[in-house]
Amino acid sequence: MSWIPGSTSLRYGGDYNPEQWDREIWLEDVALMMDAGVNLVSLGIFSWAVLEPREGEYDFSFLDDIIGLLAGAGIDVDLGTPTAAPPAWFWKKYPAAHPVTRDGRTLGFGSRGMVSPSSPEYRRASAAIADQLARRYADNPAVVMWHVHNEYGAPISDSYDDYSVLAFQRWLRARYGTLDSLNRAWGTRFWGQVYGEWDEIDAPRVSASVSNQAQRLDFQRFTSDALLACYVGERDAIRVYTDAPITTNFMATNCPSVDYWKWAKEVDIVANDHYLVAERTDNHVLLAMDADFTRSLAGNRPWILMEHSTSAVNWQPRNIAKRAGEMARNSLCHVARGADAVMFFQFRASRFGAEKFHSAMLPHGGTGTRIWKEVVQLGSDLAGLSRVGGSRVTASVAIVWSIESFWALDLEWRPSVELGHRERIEAFYTALWGLGVTVDFVHPSHDLSGYDVVFAPSLYLLAEDDAVNIDGYVSGGGNLVVSYFSGIVGDNDEVPTGASPGALRDVLGLSIEEFLPLYEDQTVSLSDGGSGRAWADDITLGTASAVATYVDGPAAGKAAVTRNSRGSGSAWYVSTKLEGADLLSFVVAALDAAGVSYSAPAEGLEVVTRSGETEDFIFHINHSDAEAPLLAAGTDVLTREEIAVGGTVPAGGVRVVARPRVVGETAVRTDDIHQMAR
Numbered sequence: 101m102s103w104i105p106g107s108t109s110l111r112y113g114g115d116y117n118p119e120q121w122d123r124e125i126w127l128e129d130v131a132l133m134m135d136a137g138v139n140l141v142s143l144g145i146f147s148w149a150v151l152e153p154r155e156g157e158y159d160f161s162f163l164d165d166i167i168g169l170l171a172g173a174g175i176d177v178d179l180g181t182p183t184a185a186p187p188a189w190f191w192k193k194y195p196a197a198h199p200v201t202r203d204g205r206t207l208g209f210g211s212r213g214m215v216s217p218s219s220p221e222y223r224r225a226s227a228a229i230a231d232q233l234a235r236r237y238a239d240n241p242a243v244v245m246w247h248v249h250n251e252y253g254a255p256i257s258d259s260y261d262d263y264s265v266l267a268f269q270r271w272l273r274a275r276y277g278t279l280d281s282l283n284r285a286w287g288t289r290f291w292g293q294v295y296g297e298w299d300e301i302d303a304p305r306v307s308a309s310v311s312n313q314a315q316r317l318d319f320q321r322f323t324s325d326a327l328l329a330c331y332v333g334e335r336d337a338i339r340v341y342t343d344a345p346i347t348t349n350f351m352a353t354n355c356p357s358v359d360y361w362k363w364a365k366e367v368d369i370v371a372n373d374h375y376l377v378a379e380r381t382d383n384h385v386l387l388a389m390d391a392d393f394t395r396s397l398a399g400n401r402p403w404i405l406m407e408h409s410t411s412a413v414n415w416q417p418r419n420i421a422k423r424a425g426e427m428a429r430n431s432l433c434h435v436a437r438g439a440d441a442v443m444f445f446q447f448r449a450s451r452f453g454a455e456k457f458h459s460a461m462l463p464h465g466g467t468g469t470r471i472w473k474e475v476v477q478l479g480s481d482l483a484g485l486s487r488v489g490g491s492r493v494t495a496s497v498a499i500v501w502s503i504e505s506f507w508a509l510d511l512e513w514r515p516s517v518e519l520g521h522r523e524r525i526e527a528f529y530t531a532l533w534g535l536g537v538t539v540d541f542v543h544p545s546h547d548l549s550g551y552d553v554v555f556a557p558s559l560y561l562l563a564e565d566d567a568v569n570i571d572g573y574v575s576g577g578g579n580l581v582v583s584y585f586s587g588i589v590g591d592n593d594e595v596p597t598g599a600s601p602g603a604l605r606d607v608l609g610l611s612i613e614e615f616l617p618l619y620e621d622q623t624v625s626l627s628d629g630g631s632g633r634a635w636a637d638d639i640t641l642g643t644a645s646a647v648a649t650y651v652d653g654p655a656a657g658k659a660a661v662t663r664n665s666r667g668s669g670s671a672w673y674v675s676t677k678l679e680g681a682d683l684l685s686f687v688v689a690a691l692d693a694a695g696v697s698y699s700a701p702a703e704g705l706e707v708v709t710r711s712g713e714t715e716d717f718i719f720h721i722n723h724s725d726a727e728a729p730l731l732a733a734g735t736d737v738l739t740r741e742e743i744a745v746g747g748t749v750p751a752g753g754v755r756v757v758a759r760p761r762v763v764g765e766t767a768v769r770t771d772d773i774h775q776m777a778r
């Protein structure tokens with residue numbers, strides 16, 4: 101299954117919650133959807149209480165009606181299963197399905213997403229409603245795809261209820277086979293935690309001090325698997341009746357509890373929700389990172405932006421509204437990075453409930469608003485971009501993303517509170533974004549051979565096989581860039597024998613005698629004129645040589661940045677936190693040494709290419725307040741204008757330049773780098 105059936109263009113629309121409105125509003129909504137060019141809506145995501153008012157009693161009249169109205173208007177349906185919000189009767193009858201937090205609080209009814217994923221009652225009830233929906237609508241031609249649940253893992257994921265404890269014990273038996281092997285893997289001799297029976301093992305609840313870290317890591321893995329089993333249960337119930345694509349909406353870089361590499365294998369099309377962190381001035385860079393990760397999860401096939409917002413959300417500390425043009429820039433950035441569907445939460449703003457202050461395609465103020473006008477314009481722009489659909493983004497540079505490593509690093513009692521995987525990944529991604537380098541994300545077990553450079557900004561946990569894979573990549577000619585506190589532990593958060601960095605010692609050609617975390621405000625100077633913060637290592641060089649040394653600080657005189665030749669490739673190591681211009685120069689050095697070519701755009705200009713069979717589409721998204729030079733000439737797909745060499749993209753504007761497929765890029769200029777590093 102590669103894409104939504106019946107698509108002739110990019111898909112456009114959003115979540116639609118007609119059960120919150122009277123029928124005359126539906127008629128108005130359907131007409132307005134047509135005005136805006138909407139061709140897909142997600143229905144029924146929170147409708148369980150309406151569809152099954154009493155256990156086993158179904159009432160599909162509202163869905164029949166609205167699907168009929170939408171079909172009459174030529175609008176397709178992405179039919180949701182409503183299982184993120186079980187009805188009141190479910191809780192009355194099955195109170196044991198309530199989730200329990202790590203510190204022992206039972207969470208009550210009244211919001212959503214609050215169920216123990218291991219509750220057999222919930223598994224049964226959710227598969228039953230999915231079965232009923234699929235039985236009724238599988239053959240309805242308007243229902244082109246299925247949307248299971250909503251954002252698994254949010255707002256909570258791990259539950260410490262009795263069902264979860266039993267399911268965890270079963271999961272552990274399957275993983276370890278014997279208690280001996282579990283005791284070894286978890287290092288239970290430490291602090292006297294040895295288990296003699298499976299049923300002695302509890303979920304890792306809040307304890308007097310730090311809990312067993314391997315146990316906590318396994319509980320995260322178990323939780324991701326338990327949620328995935330919920331998805332698979334519903335998906336399989338639907339699959340009995342239809343071959344249409346089935347998916348669920350991810351929160352790619354923003355879900356701390358789900359291993360999406362595993363999940364991506366179970367969906368027919370990857371779908372993602374993205375919301376800006378409104379107060380961050382670089383949120384367009386984080387958006388690009390999220391979109392690149394989503395595309396990578398999708399194996400570079402087209403993906404669905406299932407939700408984003410037309411303007412402000414309602415759940416952040418300060419819900420900053422998007423300025424004119426920002427919504428279009430956001431949407432088209434997702435398209436530039438591989439999305440073939442642009443959807444919002446939600447079509448019509450709610451009058452009641454927790455989300456009444458959240459923006460929508462149709463705001464409370466109606467069709468006279470700026471937002472509505474921009475929504476209509478975006479619909480027309482996406483229709484104009486239809487030939488972009490199906491084209492691909494290629495990248496020669498990758499960043500490693502391993503949620504298991506993040507889970508492990510985030511546990512307590514690490515050598516410094518400054519060890520943030522997210523901070524380092526964002527820092528390296530931002531440097532590459534500024535250089536106009538498109539990035540894929542990879543798991544350390546992936547085939548890396550197609551990449552000129554692979555960055556591992558903070559890869560604390562590295563399973564032995566994955567380390568072998570990375571070593572093979574380098575020996576075979578790849579270029580690896582590793583930052584501090586990487587390759588420190590194996591699969592169970594255990595330190596491998598010998599000096600750090602465990603399984604990366606040979607590939608990096610060095611060993612670390614001691615970690616040297618820095619004081620909060622301490623800065624160390626490097627021999628290349630740069631400086632570092634947060635961290636230093638006491639490095640003993642093996643086959644690697646020093647590219648820069650520490651001038652001062654606890655590692656004065658020792659190597660700070662190193663490079664090792666291995667086989668036909670090379671591996672860099674940076675043992676301190678480089679920022680701004682220092683990090684940029686380091687990234688440029690690594691790219692240049694690997695022969696990666698790229699064209700650095702003007703500051704604030706985002707340039708991404710999607711390649712079709714005969715044409716390249718070069719998206720220029722200008723996030724700055726100044727006009728910027730285009731990096732390509734050709735035809736503007738949005739305006740149909742011919743653009744000669746020397747054309748510009750207006751401040752805050754977007755131009756998509758189509759040109760026959762060519763390869764040829766100019767090298768980055770040093771003055772561009774200095775300008776961007778400010």
Ligand code: GLA
Binds near residue numbers: 250375414
């Ligand atoms: C999430 C949910 C939606 C809605 C939006 C609001 O993405 O999936 O139902 O609550 O957040 O931003």
